[in-house]
Amino acid sequence: KAGVTQTPRYLIKTRGQQVTLSCSPISGHRSVSWYQQTPGQGLQFLFEYFSETQRNKGNFPGRFSGRQFSNSRSEMNVSTLELGDSALYLCASSQNPGTYGAELFFGSGTQLSVL
Amino acid sequence: DQQVKQNSPSLSVQEGRISILNCDYTNSMFDYFLWYKKYPAEGPTFLISISSIKDKNEDGRFTVFLNKSAKHLSLHIVPSQPGDSAVYFCAASGGNQFYFGTGTSLTVIP
Numbered sequence: 148k149a150g151v152t153q154t155p156r157y158l159i160k161t162r163g164q165q166v167t168l169s170c171s172p173i174s175g176h177r178s179v180s181w182y183q184q185t186p187g188q189g190l191q192f193l194f195e196y197f198s199e200t201q202r203n204k205g206n207f208p209g210r211f212s213g214r215q216f217s218n219s220r221s222e223m224n225v226s227t228l229e230l231g232d233s234a235l236y237l238c239a240s241s242q243n244p245g246t247y248g249a250e251l252f253f254g255s256g257t258q259l260s261v262l
Numbered sequence: 263d264q265q266v267k268q269n270s271p272s273l274s275v276q277e278g279r280i281s282i283l284n285c286d287y288t289n290s291m292f293d294y295f296l297w298y299k300k301y302p303a304e305g306p307t308f309l310i311s312i313s314s315i316k317d318k319n320e321d322g323r324f325t326v327f328l329n330k331s332a333k334h335l336s337l338h339i340v341p342s343q344p345g346d347s348a349v350y351f352c353a354a355s356g357g358n359q360f361y362f363g364t365g366t367s368l369t370v371i372p
Contacts, residue, residue, distance in 0.1 A: 195358065251360060
């Protein structure tokens with residue numbers, strides 16, 4: 148069974164640009180969550196989609212947005228990039244997160260560098 | 263507001279000894295707890311979980327303990343091996359969202 152696939156693996160952008168990250172979940176998983184990891188900050192929750200609907204949203208500005216398609220694939224968009232957006236962005240899929248036994252499965256992440 | 267806290271950013275342990283990683287949470291509604299392990303440039307991988315109806319769960323060298331009254335959980339690794347060197351994250355959930363701690367970097371010294 149294929150794991151969670153995130154593309155691209157690395158991205159270099161400049162301030163003010165926008166970026167789109169992609170995530171393909173494990174087959175059969177309907178939930179996709181996005182996290183931002185920066186040194187010392189752990190994994191900060193961005194948002195979660197389940198069956199194309201955003202169910203939960205973290206405390207990030209509106210420049211961060213996402214969507215989920217009917218095949219459960221998800222995209223995350225960051226507009227007007229700032230230097231502080233440089234981070235590892237992780238996508239995780241699950242059958243139904245929070246349910247006992249339904250842990251998150253993570254992709255390898257997209258390392259975004261904003262110059 | 264950090265609902266899940268790992269107060270030790272790093273830990274060093276000799277090979278063969280016990281590693282104890284700690285995690286505290288603030289929300290009494292959390293009922294499902296997990297530990298993840300992360301190597302550099304990779305996504306976190308699931309290690310072990312525990313439901314709030316239990317106080318202990320074992321899987322090989324890994325044991326997770328839950329103290330609900332203290333809102334505290336810990337991960338024990340016995341014996342520690344050099345390959346265990348990684349960043350460990352605890353996570354908690356009370357619904358359909360997971361809250362993660364800031365991680366503890368474990369170094370197992372050969």
